[in-house]
Amino acid sequence: xxxxxxxxxxxxxxxxxxxxxxxxxxxxxxxxxxxxxxxxxxxxxxxxxxxxxxxxxxxxxxxxxxxxxxxxxxxxxxxxxxxxxxxxxxxxxxxxxxxxxxxxxxxxxxxxxxxxxxxxxxxxxxxxxxxxxxxxxxxxxxxxxxxxxxxxxxxxxxxxxxxxxxxxxxxxxxxxxxxxxxxxxxxxxxxxxxxxxxxxxxxxxxxxxxxxxxxxxxxxxxxxxxxxxxxxxxxxxxxxxxxxxxxxxxxxxxxxxxxxxxxxxxxxxxxxxxxxxxxxxxxxxxxxxxxxxxxxxxxxxxxxxxxxxxxxxxxxxxxxxxxxxxxxxxxxxxxxxxxxxxxxxxxxxxxxxxxxxxxxxxxxxxxxxxxxxxxxxxxxxxxxxxxxxxxxxxxxxxxxxxxxxxxxxxxxxxxxxxxxxx
Numbered sequence: 001x002x003x004x005x006x007x008x009x010x011x012x013x014x015x016x017x018x019x020x021x022x023x024x025x026x027x028x029x030x031x032x033x034x035x036x037x038x039x040x041x042x043x044x045x046x047x048x049x050x051x052x053x054x055x056x057x058x059x060x061x062x063x064x065x066x067x068x069x070x071x072x073x074x075x076x077x078x079x080x081x082x083x084x085x086x087x088x089x090x091x092x093x094x095x096x097x098x099x100x101x102x103x104x105x106x107x108x109x110x111x112x113x114x115x116x117x118x119x120x121x122x123x124x125x126x127x128x129x130x131x132x133x134x135x136x137x138x139x140x141x142x143x144x145x146x147x148x149x150x151x152x153x154x155x156x157x158x159x160x161x162x163x164x165x166x167x168x169x170x171x172x173x174x175x176x177x178x179x180x181x182x183x184x185x186x187x188x189x190x191x192x193x194x195x196x197x198x199x200x201x202x203x204x205x206x207x208x209x210x211x212x213x214x215x216x217x218x219x220x221x222x223x224x225x226x227x228x229x230x231x232x233x234x235x236x237x238x239x240x241x242x243x244x245x246x247x248x249x250x251x252x253x254x255x256x257x258x259x260x261x262x263x264x265x266x267x268x269x270x271x272x273x274x275x276x277x278x279x280x281x282x283x284x285x286x287x288x289x290x291x292x293x294x295x296x297x298x299x300x301x302x303x304x305x306x307x308x309x310x311x312x313x314x315x316x317x318x319x320x321x322x323x324x325x326x327x328x329x330x331x332x333x334x335x336x337x338x339x340x341x342x343x344x345x346x347x348x349x350x351x352x353x354x355x356x357x358x359x360x361x362x363x364x365x366x367x368x369x370x371x372x373x374x375x376x377x378x379x380x381x382x383x384x385x386x387x388x389x390x391x392x393x394x395x396x397x398x399x400x401x402x403x404x405x406x407x408x409x410x411x412x413x414x415x416x417x418x419x420x421x422x
Contacts, residue, residue, distance in 0.1 A: 023041070041066060051281075238319055259286050337396070363394075368398045
């Protein structure tokens with residue numbers, strides 16, 4: 001016996017324009033299910049206005065109210081439903097001991113290569129097409145030639161698992177040709193070869209840049225470099241408290257912090273990576289720019305968190321991940337100016353959705369051309385995190401004097417605000 005996929009995920013659209021849509025997930029529980037669902041919601045460009053989660057450790061019930069983050073967002077609700085169903089454990093009871101068939105294999109990586117005449121906003125326009133087609137960028141290499149042309153290499157996976165078909169490939173190339181127009185010289189799509197597994201030419205940040213980018217604490221230097229002092233006063237008001245007096249079996253985790261895009265995802269991925277299980281949770285609506293969360297949690301062994309050191313470590317980790325989920329700095333790279341954006345990778349290997357999209361959108365809105373871009377992953381000896389790092393060499397031919405600290409602060413501020421949804 002079991003329930004069908006139509007019952008596992010139910011999406012009820014708002015009765016009137018602008019009203020939130022309600023997403024209900026009703027399925028067997030698994031570790032990190034809430035994180036997986038919030039990542040998909042973020043990947044589809046949706047903002048969670050409020051939410052509830054309840055589980056007995058066997059069955060999970062999640063309700064999220066969502067609205068598009070942008071009025072121009074093209075949303076395919078049926079595709080969203082299919083993606084959500086794909087992360088839910090099977091509801092059909094199996095009588096076979098061998099469960100290997102239920103484990104999905106990793107998606108094949110494809111190389112999208114195009115050669116085009118460069119223009120402002122080109123990289124974002126291509127990224128927007130890929131997002132609308134539900135193609136995930138795993139790695140990218142962008143190079144600009146001296147004669148004003150650009151060679152872009154996108155290593156992508158297909159969330160719909162259809163890129164092996166001619167129809168899906170033709171659709172992708174047609175939409176890219178539509179956005180590139182006559183500036184497109186060539187555009188090819190094929191399975192990625194060894195160059196994806198052994199990337200060449202992606203260098204690590206210098207020790208000084210790495211220290212500023214990956215450091216846990218917000219130093220005065222970093223606050224100044226990010227030009228976010230008005231927002232920092234609000235961010236520092238965040239509080240995370242633990243209470244063991246209200247429930248005999250669960251620890252109550254209470255969170256109060258400034259709202260930002262993907263806040264619930266940041267909290268859920270942190271709890272998932274810390275092996276914390278949520279029995280019940282409520283995510284309250286935005287009030288004066290702040291959010292409140294009440295979460296009844298347990299350790300993986302089903303016990304409350306009574307050890308004071310563990311409580312302190314969890315609260316500190318949550319504060320860092322909520323206050324500073326994305327790192328944004330500008331540094332010198334030889335004679336060039338480089339924008340670096342970093343976010344922690346989940347222990348499962350998943351990166352944060354739509355980062356490349358948001359950064360290229362911010363740079364396009366500032367009228368800044370990207371001379372080169374690349375995505376890489378780095379591990380640091382100081383932390384147990386793996387980081388996904390986006391590196392952009394900025395074109396000096398723009399209205400900003402990139403060597404000027406005020407101009408750099410303006411760029412970092414716009415990028416950070418776009419990423420955080422402020």
